[in-house]
Amino acid sequence: MNTEREEILRLAKVDKVFGGDVQALRNMSLTVRKGDFISLLGPSGCGKSTALRLIAGLSVPTSGLIDWAQPRGKGDLGVVFQEPTLMPWATVTQNVYMPFRLEGKTLSSVKDDILSVLKLVGLEKFQNAYPRELSGGMKMRVSIARAMVTNPKLILMDEPFAALDEITRFKLNNDLLEMKERIGCTVIFVTHSVFESVFLSDRIMVMAARPGRVIEEVTVDAPYPRDEEFRTSADYVAHCRAASRALEQAMEAAA
Numbered sequence: 074m075n076t077e078r079e080e081i082l083r084l085a086k087v088d089k090v091f092g093g094d095v096q097a098l099r100n101m102s103l104t105v106r107k108g109d110f111i112s113l114l115g116p117s118g119c120g121k122s123t124a125l126r127l128i129a130g131l132s133v134p135t136s137g138l139i140d141w142a143q144p145r146g147k148g149d150l151g152v153v154f155q156e157p158t159l160m161p162w163a164t165v166t167q168n169v170y171m172p173f174r175l176e177g178k179t180l181s182s183v184k185d186d187i188l189s190v191l192k193l194v195g196l197e198k199f200q201n202a203y204p205r206e207l208s209g210g211m212k213m214r215v216s217i218a219r220a221m222v223t224n225p226k227l228i229l230m231d232e233p234f235a236a237l238d239e240i241t242r243f244k245l246n247n248d249l250l251e252m253k254e255r256i257g258c259t260v261i262f263v264t265h266s267v268f269e270s271v272f273l274s275d276r277i278m279v280m281a282a283r284p285g286r287v288i289e290e291v292t293v294d295a296p297y298p299r300d301e302e303f304r305t306s307a308d309y310v311a312h313c314r315a316a317s318r319a320l321e322q323a324m325e326a327a328a
């Protein structure tokens with residue numbers, strides 16, 4: 074990990090308590106630097122989505138701080154959910170245009186940005202298609218394009234590939250890393266999957282439930298770009314073993 078890279082965001086001792094007694098997150102600290110690919114890995118209920126919602130500003134911490142290094146502007150944050158959440162009545166282009174529309178920009182002024190992100194996700198031939206004409210993987214690509222189109226400082230992804238079949242998921246994992254290389258974005262990615270977290274991330278925050286907390290940070294120091302060769306390498310397996318062990322400890326800690 075290169076600590077020289079520009080800092081984007083810092084969480085310091087963040088707690089989130091719901092309804093006075095559900096401690097969804099305890100004492101979470103995390104520094105996010107430009108270019109990081111960080112996974113939040115843990116069992117159901119360990120506070121992964123709560124952490125993303127706090128970072129997105131959709132919820133406020135009960136205590137602790139969430140500090141952006143620079144004031145966050147519109148378009149500085151992209152979010153991808155497990156469901157693609159596309160507007161069924163709108164074309165691919167119109168769906169990807171949405172974040173710009175919220176910024177008050179006209180479609181004609183951002184057409185080139187939309188085309189270039191659709192090329193990035195491999196959907197330039199589907200600009201005028203409607204969501205019902207697309208496969209699950211293609212819909213997720215549109216959702217990723219919509220999150221990336223404003224060139225945000227940070228992209229939050231909440232189990233985006235969990236509902237997809239394994240082959241589509243592997244392909245999207247590969248493509249996501251390729252996109253990250255090409256546009257140099259910064260990602261926080263929520264997943265239940267050890268294999269996915271190791272393939273994608275340079276840092277894995279392994280979390281435990283009741284209360285939700287980070288119990289270990291696993292560093293995946295394998296270089297990018299990563300491809301199918303990495304997925305079958307001894308290095309990959311060794312990192313998966315380390316992350317699995319940390320996850321087992323997380324499950325034991327919550328038992």
Ligand SMILES: Nc1ncnc2c1ncn2[C@@H]1O[C@H](COP(=O)(O)OP(=O)(O)OP(=O)(O)O)[C@@H](O)[C@H]1O
Nearest residue numbers: 091095096097116117118119120121122123124285
């Ligand atoms: N709005 C809310 N009100 C009350 N409790 C909540 C609320 N949101 C989350 N929780 C509780 O906080 C804890 C953490 O939830 P969270 O959804 O962040 O976990 P998660 O790790 O993302 O789980 P999953 O992997 O199942 O999505 C859980 O016990 C959950 O029931």
